Amino acid sequence: MGAEDFSHLACPNADCPDYGRRGAANLRPHGWSTKDKSVRCLRCTTCGQHFSERANTPLFGLRTSEQTLIAIARHLAEGVGCRATARLTGVTLNTVLRFTARFGKHAELFHDEMVRHVQPQQIQADEAWAFVGKKGQAL
Numbered sequence: 001m002g003a004e005d006f007s008h009l010a011c012p013n014a015d016c017p018d019y020g021r022r023g024a025a026n027l028r029p030h031g032w033s034t035k036d037k038s039v040r041c042l043r044c045t046t047c048g049q050h051f052s053e054r055a056n057t058p059l060f061g062l063r064t065s066e067q068t069l070i071a072i073a074r075h076l077a078e079g080v081g082c083r084a085t086a087r088l089t090g091v092t093l094n095t096v097l098r099f100t101a102r103f104g105k106h107a108e109l110f111h112d113e114m115v116r117h118v119q120p121q122q123i124q125a126d127e128a129w130a131f132v133g134k135k136g137q138a139l
C-alpha cells in the first residue's frame with residue numbers, strides 16, 4: 001500500500017455497512033479509473049463495489065461551481081432560508097433544495113467533533129456540507 005492513504009474516503013455505496021465510514025480500512029486500491037493514472041479506482045472490501053476515488057466527494061457530478069456550492073452551504077448554515085439562499089447566491093430554488101438533500105446525506109459522514117473547530121474562513125467544501133446537514137434536518 002505504501003504511502004497511499006485513503007482514510008479521507010469512504011464507500012459511496014449506500015447499501016454498504018461501511019457506507020460513509022472514513023478510515024474504516026475497507027478500501028483497497030484497484031487499478032486506475034483514468035488512463036493517465038491520475039485518478040485511483042478503489043474497491044470496498046466490505047461490499048466489493050468498485051468506484052473512482054472521485055465518486056466520494058460531494059461535488060462529484062455537480063455542474064455548479066464549488067464556490068457557489070460553498071456559498072449556498074454557508075447561507076444555509078447561517079439559518080438563511082432556502083428561498084433567500086437561492087436569491088443571494090444566484091441559483092434557482094430547485095438547485096438549493098437539490099443540494100440540501102444531497103449534502104444532508106453527505107453530512108452524515110461527519111462527526112460534530114470535526115466541524116466544531118472550523119472557522120468560517122477555513123470552511124472547505126466538506127465542512128460546509130456538514131453545516132448544511134445539521135440545519136438540513138429542520139428543512
Ligand SMILES: [Zn+2]
Nearest residue numbers: 011016044047
Ligand atoms: Zn462498501
